[in-house]
Amino acid sequence: MENNINAHCKICGKGYHVCASCLAQKGFQPWRAVTDTMNHYKIYMSIHGYTLSHDSKKAKTALENCDLSGLENFRPEIKSAIQTIMTEH
Numbered sequence: 111m112e113n114n115i116n117a118h119c120k121i122c123g124k125g126y127h128v129c130a131s132c133l134a135q136k137g138f139q140p141w142r143a144v145t146d147t148m149n150h151y152k153i154y155m156s157i158h159g160y161t162l163s164h165d166s167k168k169a170k171t172a173l174e175n176c177d178l179s180g181l182e183n184f185r186p187e188i189k190s191a192i193q194t195i196m197t198e199h
């Protein structure tokens with residue numbers, strides 16, 4: 111299971127395996143291409159939304175619905191983005 115790591119989570123940087131043929135399949139859960147867990151994908155989308163809209167209020171609400179446990183181990187740029195969102199307003 112730990113072999114064939116070919117992707118790293120955009121949130122926590124953890125390596126995981128994504129099967130290329132799975133990725134090509136329709137109905138494949140798209141979050142697997144970006145993060146290792148569904149929850150990290152939710153965090154990713156919240157931050158992504160913020161980079162596009164700069165709507166920190168909306169991003170904060172979205173982040174509050176995510177499990178932010180393990181925040182200390184997130185990638186530095188993700189950590190600072192979350193801190194920015196959480197401290198604005």
Ligand SMILES: [Zn+2]
Nearest residue numbers: 119122146150
């Ligand atoms: Zn992750």
